[in-house]
Amino acid sequence: MASSLPDKGMTEEDILSQVQALSGQDMRWEEGRFFGYLYYPGESYYKVIKNAYARFSATNALNPAAFPSLRMMENDIVSISAQLLGGNASTAGTLTSGGTESIFLAVMAARSFAKKKGIERPNIIVASSAHPAFNKAAEILGVNIITLPVTDTFRMDVDLLQKTIDADTTMVVASAPSYPQGIIDPVVQVAAIASSSDILCHVDACVGGFILPFLKMNGVDLPAFDLSVPGVTSISADLHKYGYAAKGASVLLFADKEIRKGHYYVRTDWSGGIYGSTSLSGTRGGGPIAAAWTALHHIGTDGYRMMAREVYQEVAHIKQRILAEIPELYIPGQPVATLFSLASDKVDIYEVADHLTGLGWMINRQQKPASLHVLLNYIHVGKGDRFVEDLKSAVARTKTLSLQKLRNKAEKALVKGIHSVVSAVTFQKLASKLGSGQESKRTAAMYGMMNELPADSALEEVVKDMLSGMYQKEE
DSSP: OOSSOOSSOOOHHHHHHHHHHHGGGSOOGGGOOBSSSOOOOOHHHHHHHHHHHHHTTTOBTTSTTTOHHHHHHHHHHHHHHHHHTTOOTTOEEEEESSHHHHHHHHHHHHHHHHHHTTOSSOEEEEETTSOTHHHHHHHHHTOEEEEEOOOTTSSOOHHHHHHHOOTTEEEEEEESSOTTTOOOOOHHHHHHHHHHTTOEEEEEOTTTTTTHHHHHHTTOOOOOOSTTSTTOOEEEEETTTTTOOOSSOEEEEESSHHHHGGGOEEESSOTTOOEEESSSOSSOBHHHHHHHHHHHHHHHHHHHHHHHHHHHHHHHHHHHHHHHHOTTOBOOSOOOSSEEEEBOSSSOHHHHHHHHHHTTOBOEEETTTTEEEEEOOGGGTTOHHHHHHHHHHHHHHHHSOOHHHHHHHHHHHHHHHHTTTSOHHHHHHHHHHHTOSTTTTOOHHHHHHHHHSOSSHHHHHHHHHHHHHHSSOOO
């Protein structure tokens, strides 16, 4: 592949050939042998959504006066989302590029809320299961973040929350559901505590925001979680997840316009003119906005209810088979929607994941506790039995004594003691070696090692080095 700009532009035929070659190693997402990353509503819906994206791909929502169509679509998206998520006439919202930006703006609004109250160094309180985007936002914005351990059912501990809130607290966060285990936090209690303390309560429904309402319409018994709950002041929900829109679309809703103003940025003395922005990014491509609007209107309530019903049934079927047929595994907590995790106290769950990878599945590894992340959407409907059979095979292979298992155990045992006696640089080099080489696709040792380490600066550097290695030109 070229390492410099070509003197003459490549032909369309050559470009398509290169693109096809480049994508040869990509996940074959059409097979549905992955969990997360991509949400697919079927070719009929997808084709229309894709065409809408292409139609508006050159437009820019930076100036709402230049493209009133985008402003109309954005307002319509916010209105529909508010209706689905318990909003009322006072609800206000912002369309963002994704869950991380929605969370960032929610924290920014909380910082503004604290500033009005005269709090110089505000804090927000989250459970350990909350998405790291809250930590990322807090670090960038100079907001303290207090992380509470979850209960043995992986929910936010409301008693501990009540004891932790102090005069500098500006917002508490609940998840609906949490990403690691798929647990819906006790939003009613969390919001009541926030309200009684005169602070904000944000609900992170980035994963669940566009499936939980349709599961409720289908009669699934779910706890209250949205803006209809007294004390909930904001909620985030990703349209590019269960809304099945193109990537780059999330919505952030507020109980009222005044709170929303807290994440606006305005500069009035710039020589280029008065500058005002409603989001973190300035330029905003019109493609994701048009695709999100199209998805909502093309799929409609009936389509979303149908997909939610079939995904929920597939998840229930998979969980029932796993619990009945694979005694080595268990499902942490009591997840009630379409996301759950798998753990084991009998086999190395990371080795199970490695075997699944060998069978063609892409599945995320988690820690504390060691587990695998299973999140289904419409593309997985009808594929549950194949997954369970491959999962059974992976567990059986893991139980077979092998040299690889002994090596993994040795490496994990070694790392328990080595971190305290070697320098950070030496330790990072060791970690790099464990995560590379001919068996780089087998990650059980690396994930087992990471799970044994304290979350300190040395471990952070290991991860940063790994990321740095991914984003550099291959020689």
